[in-house]
Amino acid sequence: MSSVIDIRTYLGASNSRLLVMVDLQENNREELARGRAFDLARSLENCRSAIAHARNTGLPIAFTRHAERCGPFERSAAWIPGFEPKRSDMVFERQQPSCYANRLFDDVVSRAGGFAIGGLIAEETCLATAIDASHRGHQVTFLNDASVGRRQQADAHSIQVLAATAVEMYADIATTRHWLVATSPRSLKGQRHGRV
Numbered sequence: 584m585s586s587v588i589d590i591r592t593y594l595g596a597s598n599s600r601l602l603v604m605v606d607l608q609e610n611n612r613e614e615l616a617r618g619r620a621f622d623l624a625r626s627l628e629n630c631r632s633a634i635a636h637a638r639n640t641g642l643p644i645a646f647t648r649h650a651e652r653c654g655p656f657e658r659s660a661a662w663i664p665g666f667e668p669k670r671s672d673m674v675f676e677r678q679q680p681s682c683y684a685n686r687l688f689d690d691v692v693s694r695a696g697g698f699a700i701g702g703l704i705a706e707e708t709c710l711a712t713a714i715d716a717s718h719r720g721h722q723v724t725f726l727n728d729a730s731v732g733r734r735q736q737a738d739a740h741s742i743q744v745l746a747a748t749a750v751e752m753y754a755d756i757a758t759t760r761h762w763l764v765a766t767s768p769r770s771l772k773g774q775r776h777g778r779v
Contacts, residue, residue: 600695602637603645603682604630605702605709608660615703615731622731623703629729629759630666630701636763643673645691645698647708650676681711689719697722699762700754701729713753723754726762 607630615623637644646668650659659676668674673691677684682700683692692698698716700709700723709730716723727750750756757765 601643601645601692601698602633603647603698603700603702603712604634604666605647605682605700605712606649606704607646607663607666607702608648609663610660611703612663615733626701626703626729626731627663627666629726633699633701633726633729633759633762634666636766638669640766640768642766643695644668645673645675645682645688647675647677647682647685647688647702649708650678679711680707681715682708683712683715683719692716692721693719697724699724699726699757699766701726701759703731704733705730705750706732710750710753713750717753724757724762725750725754726759727756729759 612623612627634644636642646662648659648662662668675682675685675688677688682688698721700712702708709725713723713725
């Protein structure tokens with residue numbers, strides 16, 4: 584069984600030099616589990632696969648989370664167990680939906696040039712980040728099956744489809760499986776590079 588891979592998406596995904604995981608916080612998981620347990624489980628499994636792949640291939644990982652201002656301090660919710668950043672990972676806190684609200688994030692992405700993004704609260708954070716990335720000329724790959732949105736007025740599936748459609752105007756859309764293939768190291772064995 585084979586599947587067709589959109590070459591534009593494949594090339595965009597292969598340019599991802601950074602994996603960005605957004606809002607993998609316990610309070611978000613609890614909120615989303617109330618109405619979208621199946622979608623949440625699928626999304627978190629794909630997030631786990633993307634994180635493991637990035638660590639195995641040496642791609643840097645940036646975790647971002649929303650921090651609430653409490654007087655002069657910021658307060659953030661705990662990470663979902665099993666999704667805690669490691670010492671080698673970057674962590675960016677923000678007070679706006681876009682990851683670019685943290686100036687250090689902008690600096691890191693400017694050096695990387697492109698990134699893949701997935702996580703929770705996709706209709707807010709992933710969309711806002713993709714729009715900001717587009718304005719800066721950064722290449723974004725949205726991992727649509729490694730993300731899930733909040734359930735609001737409409738049904739949950741409709742919100743996810745709407746978010747993915749909106750993100751598609753600013754980013755390449757890929758499944759986690761296609762991103763894994765596109766960012767895997769390739770062997771040069773059997774290829775004729777530079778030979779006549």
